[in-house]
Amino acid sequence: MTESAKYQNRIELLQGTLDMLILQALQRESTHGYAIAQMIRSRSGEVLTVETGSLYPALHRLERQNWVRSEWKLTESKQRAKYYQLTALGRKQLASNHQRWLQLVRAIGAVMEPEVQQ
Amino acid sequence: MRRPWDRAKEDLSEELEFHLKMAISERVARGEDPAQARTAALRELGNMPLIEDVTRERWGWMWLENLLRDTRYAVRGFRRNPLFTISVLVTLALGIGSTTAVFSVVDRILFRPLPYANADRIVSLGFVHSLERQEFVMGRFYVEWQKEQTAFSALTAQSTGVHNCDLVEDNPAQLGCISFQANFLPLFGISPFLGRNFLPEEDRPNGPRVVMISYGLWKSHYNSDPNILGRMINVDGHFVRIVGVLPKDFQLPTLETADIVTPFALDPAVQQTVNGGFGYPERVFTRLKPGVSVAQAYAQMKPLFNGDLKRFPPSAKNEVHLSIRTLRDKETQDVRPVAWVLFGFVLAVLLMACTNVAGLMMARGAGRQRELAVRSAIGASRGRLIRQALTEALLLSFAGGLAGLALSQALVMVFVRLAPTGIPFISKAHLDLRIAVFAALLSCLCGLIFGLTAALEKPALAALNAKASMSRSRAFLRRTLVTAQLAVSIILLSGAVLLLRSFANIEQENLGMQTDGVLTMKVALPWWRYNTDQKIMDFYLRLESSLKRLPGTFAVGMATSIPPEAGGSQSFRYSDLQVEGKPPVPPGVGGTVTGRSVTPDYFRALNIPIVRGRNFAEQDRTGGEREAILSRLLAARLFPGEDPIGKRFKSDGFQGHAGMIIVGVADNVKNNGLTDQSDPEMYTLRRNVPSDWSGNRLIVVIHSAMPASAIAPWVRSEVVSIDRTVPVEIEPLNQTISRMADRPRFETTLLGFFALTGLMLAVIGLYGLISFITTQRRHEIGVRMALGATRGNILGLIATDGLRMVGVGLVLGLGTALAVSRMLKSLLFQVSAYDPLTYIVVPLLLSLAALIAILIPARAGMRVDPAVTLRAE
Numbered sequence: 001m002t003e004s005a006k007y008q009n010r011i012e013l014l015q016g017t018l019d020m021l022i023l024q025a026l027q028r029e030s031t032h033g034y035a036i037a038q039m040i041r042s043r044s045g046e047v048l049t050v051e052t053g054s055l056y057p058a059l060h061r062l063e064r065q066n067w068v069r070s071e072w073k074l075t076e077s078k079q080r081a082k083y084y085q086l087t088a089l090g091r092k093q094l095a096s097n098h099q100r101w102l103q104l105v106r107a108i109g110a111v112m113e114p115e116v117q118q
Numbered sequence: 119m120r121r122p123w124d125r126a127k128e129d130l131s132e133e134l135e136f137h138l139k140m141a142i143s144e145r146v147a148r149g150e151d152p153a154q155a156r157t158a159a160l161r162e163l164g165n166m167p168l169i170e171d172v173t174r175e176r177w178g179w180m181w182l183e184n185l186l187r188d189t190r191y192a193v194r195g196f197r198r199n200p201l202f203t204i205s206v207l208v209t210l211a212l213g214i215g216s217t218t219a220v221f222s223v224v225d226r227i228l229f230r231p232l233p234y235a236n237a238d239r240i241v242s243l244g245f246v247h248s249l250e251r252q253e254f255v256m257g258r259f260y261v262e263w264q265k266e267q268t269a270f271s272a273l274t275a276q277s278t279g280v281h282n283c284d285l286v287e288d289n290p291a292q293l294g295c296i297s298f299q300a301n302f303l304p305l306f307g308i309s310p311f312l313g314r315n316f317l318p319e320e321d322r323p324n325g326p327r328v329v330m331i332s333y334g335l336w337k338s339h340y341n342s343d344p345n346i347l348g349r350m351i352n353v354d355g356h357f358v359r360i361v362g363v364l365p366k367d368f369q370l371p372t373l374e375t376a377d378i379v380t381p382f383a384l385d386p387a388v389q390q391t392v393n394g395g396f397g398y399p400e401r402v403f404t405r406l407k408p409g410v411s412v413a414q415a416y417a418q419m420k421p422l423f424n425g426d427l428k429r430f431p432p433s434a435k436n437e438v439h440l441s442i443r444t445l446r447d448k449e450t451q452d453v454r455p456v457a458w459v460l461f462g463f464v465l466a467v468l469l470m471a472c473t474n475v476a477g478l479m480m481a482r483g484a485g486r487q488r489e490l491a492v493r494s495a496i497g498a499s500r501g502r503l504i505r506q507a508l509t510e511a512l513l514l515s516f517a518g519g520l521a522g523l524a525l526s527q528a529l530v531m532v533f534v535r536l537a538p539t540g541i542p543f544i545s546k547a548h549l550d551l552r553i554a555v556f557a558a559l560l561s562c563l564c565g566l567i568f569g570l571t572a573a574l575e576k577p578a579l580a581a582l583n584a585k586a587s588m589s590r591s592r593a594f595l596r597r598t599l600v601t602a603q604l605a606v607s608i609i610l611l612s613g614a615v616l617l618l619r620s621f622a623n624i625e626q627e628n629l630g631m632q633t634d635g636v637l638t639m640k641v642a643l644p645w646w647r648y649n650t651d652q653k654i655m656d657f658y659l660r661l662e663s664s665l666k667r668l669p670g671t672f673a674v675g676m677a678t679s680i681p682p683e684a685g686g687s688q689s690f691r692y693s694d695l696q697v698e699g700k701p702p703v704p705p706g707v708g709g710t711v712t713g714r715s716v717t718p719d720y721f722r723a724l725n726i727p728i729v730r731g732r733n734f735a736e737q738d739r740t741g742g743e744r745e746a747i748l749s750r751l752l753a754a755r756l757f758p759g760e761d762p763i764g765k766r767f768k769s770d771g772f773q774g775h776a777g778m779i780i781v782g783v784a785d786n787v788k789n790n791g792l793t794d795q796s797d798p799e800m801y802t803l804r805r806n807v808p809s810d811w812s813g814n815r816l817i818v819v820i821h822s823a824m825p826a827s828a829i830a831p832w833v834r835s836e837v838v839s840i841d842r843t844v845p846v847e848i849e850p851l852n853q854t855i856s857r858m859a860d861r862p863r864f865e866t867t868l869l870g871f872f873a874l875t876g877l878m879l880a881v882i883g884l885y886g887l888i889s890f891i892t893t894q895r896r897h898e899i900g901v902r903m904a905l906g907a908t909r910g911n912i913l914g915l916i917a918t919d920g921l922r923m924v925g926v927g928l929v930l931g932l933g934t935a936l937a938v939s940r941m942l943k944s945l946l947f948q949v950s951a952y953d954p955l956t957y958i959v960v961p962l963l964l965s966l967a968a969l970i971a972i973l974i975p976a977r978a979g980m981r982v983d984p985a986v987t988l989r990a991e
Contacts, residue, residue, distance in 0.1 A: 032137075034136065
């Protein structure tokens with residue numbers, strides 16, 4: 001498998017989830033790519049690491065789908081950075097993704113631990 | 119110029135750069151050493167250009183950017199390597215161009231359906247014999263066959279040939295007329311463009327006089343008048359009504375062109391009585407019943423035919439055969455051998471073009487291994503490399519294809535211009551786009567496949583530091599391809615040289631007569647006005663005496679035909695001759711004798727020597743005796759070792775003759791076309807007796823001291839002063855003869871062109887390979903020279919390599935050429951298919967060309983400077 005294909009596949013594997021994680025990270029405020037990666041990492045207790053090679057293609061794709069919007073701003077340390085912001089469409093998408101994900105978790109939980117459900 | 123995506127790309131780089139900076143500063147903030155932090159962050163980030171690539175792909179318009187960039191790279195690459203580019207383009211142009219052009223011509227002859235419904239079920243049916251190889255049926259038998267045959271669903275008849283007819287009106291014209299039956303058009307599945315077909319009641323003896331006219335006549339003579347139907351026109355003095363206009367693409371199955379068609383009006387009763395009870399000959403076409411093959415039809419017709427044979431005179435029985443063949447066979451039989459040979463040549467050239475493109479692409483691929491390895495190492499994905507190779511191949515193919523199309527268009531025009539009359543369909547040949555696309559696709563496919571293999575192979579790490587090198591198997595493949603090309607080129611060249619030799623023989627053929635300063639005039643008297651032999655004789659005798667009075671005229675002769683044309687209808691069988699006091703020749707033995715009825719000056723006008731006895735004299739024309747002159751060949755055949763002068767003979771062919779006396783022997787002339795074996799010939803005198811002048815076509819031969827261009831108007835005005843409505847065709851005899859050689863000239867030109875194309879392709883291939891090998895071995899050559907090899911050694915080293923391929927190619931090619939040259943036999947004239955000279959000249963020619971192709975790159979190799987190549991390492 002070529003290297004390029006490796007990246008592609010990883011995006012593929014994470015696709016739905018990664019999109020949801022990114023949208024969730026942008027729910028409160030707009031921020032740049034690095035912060036998004038950090039946020040996902042720290043909130044997941046260092047379990048989920050988003051590769052740069054997945055993050056930016058995903059961000060650019062989300063932007064193309066009009067789920068996020070971007071603009072260049074200065075950071076607190078006065079550096080130029082590209083900030084991403086959730087759009088109304090993105091919010092709707094996040095809600096539905098979240099909903100689906102909850103369903104999935106419940107369903108998987110029911111399969112894995114039926115006694116808990118009863 | 120800043121493109122929109124350049125801005126976006128910079129943004130992306132900046133975004134990633136920022137990411138990197140943040141990662142580093144965070145690591146530094148955690149207390150890492152700045153340099154270490156940077157390394158770690160970079161490693162974590164991964165392959166930056168690749169990430170950029172993948173990210174950019176999300177934008178969706180990457181493909182356009184890539185395409186433009188790949189194109190730019192490709193063009194830059196082509197410019198850096200013009201030799202490669204030109205070789206590929208020339209190869210593609212030649213391959214696609216010549217293939218398409220010739221295929222466009224041959225296609226109609228070999229593969230295109232005839233313009234009739236279910237044309238493969240239509241057959242030509244009839245008798246053939248040695249003097250008439252196109253099927254004909256005597257009217258009596260046709261009437262019987264219509265009733266008794268079982269193999270065909272329908273039979274239809276057409277008159278034997280187009281005859282001249284006159285359109286009499288304010289704007290008179292001489293036209294071609296023919297007649298066919300009312301069921302003729304339906305059988306061929308044709309309906310008139312305007313109006314209607316003949317009605318059954320019109321296709322009867324003494325029916326209403328109606329005609330159909332051709333689309334061409336309707337358009338040119340009647341300005342496409344939409345109200346033409348029902349108009350009365352005067353044809354040969356009779357008023358007839360136009361009932362239909364034939365379709366534009368209508369074509370008679372005999373490939374003749376006619377302007378006016380009249381109903382055939384077959385009268386069964388008349389057919390039983392006229393022409394000795396045989397009826398008039400006609401051409402018969404039929405449609406096979408479903409499921410009946412030509413062979414079955416033949417078997418079913420055979421008993422009927424055998425019954426008919428009983429009516430023939432015994433002498434004719436062995437001569438006449440039944441013939442049934444499909445229309446396509448009838449129309450294309452004599453051009454088919456040359457069409458197949460051409461087709462073979464075309465395929466060979468196309469294959470050579472393909473192998474050439476493949477070889478060149480492989481060489482380029484091998485030469486670029488290093489470049490590919492580098493690009494892959496700095497992050498180019500496999501997809502990108504393949505796309506790049508694809509773009510290059512497509513670009514080349516496109517350009518080559520365009521050049522090829524232009525070339526083929528030009529070639530088709532040249533072919534049609536060059537083509538002699540009598541090659542069916544050639545005037546209809548036009549650039550066939552399907553074929554062009556096919557040829558282009560095939561050559562491009564070769565390029566693509568071999569161009570891609572290089573890119574598809576995983577770039578080896580070794581290629582990064584090694585010199586460009588070709589894998590052993592691929593080198594072997596390329597050598598094999600080039601050797602095969604050389605072999606094929608030998609085959610093509612031998613074929614072309616054989617034809618060239620044959621053509622030279624035709625040109626140098628001794629005709630047995632003089633052609634310089636001789637003018638011929640074909641006269642066709644309108645038969646409806648010159649309707650008695652007396653009127654015809656009066657016209658010609660007047661013409662003869664007025665032409666003789668023209669200044670500068672040496673002799674004026676008249677004959678039904680002139681050599682090297684055969685005598686036509688006046689030919690007869692050798693066995694028809696009966697010499698007084700000798701046993702008759704058994705029927706069917708001895709072949710054909712050409713007969714010509716001539717005036718006394720015929721021999722002087724053509725300068726045919728009388729080798730024995732005397733020429734016809736003026737007073738013979740009015741005498742009671744019937745004189746004849748034999749050709750030397752006939753005299754030797756009839757009277758071996760005897761003096762033929764004064765001998766008498768009779769002939770079946772000339773019924774009612776009291777017998778003829780032989781007064782002289784003339785030298786042989788070519789009388790069976792330029793290329794066929796001459797027949798024995800008998801000249802009879804055209805006396806001043808009306809029956810000797812029957813038939814309304816005659817050729818006048820004028821031998822004059824004046825140049826043809828000067829005398830032609832005078833000759834024409836002499837005809838006009840006798841009868842201004844008589845159409846004549848005037849032509850210098852050597853022009854007529856040269857036209858007869860048009861066909862072999864055409865074939866020779868065409869095949870010669872192909873052979874040269876093939877040679878060129880083979881040489882390009884060889885040259886490309888040798889120069890490639892030389893470039894590859896630069897380093898090795900440098901080392902050898904540093905170690906003391908002389909330039910001569912180096913030259914030898916490279917040349918031996920090439921010559922080995924040439925040698926193997928020569929042997930293989932010669933062997934194959936000798937094996938397949940038999941196929942050319944029917945096209946060759948007085949040259950053996952194993953002509954030694956050809957098989958000496960061709961290898962020499964090829965070796966010479968190959969030597970040049972080897973020496974140029976070898977010389978470049980010789981000039982390698984060891985100091986430079988060794989340092990380049």
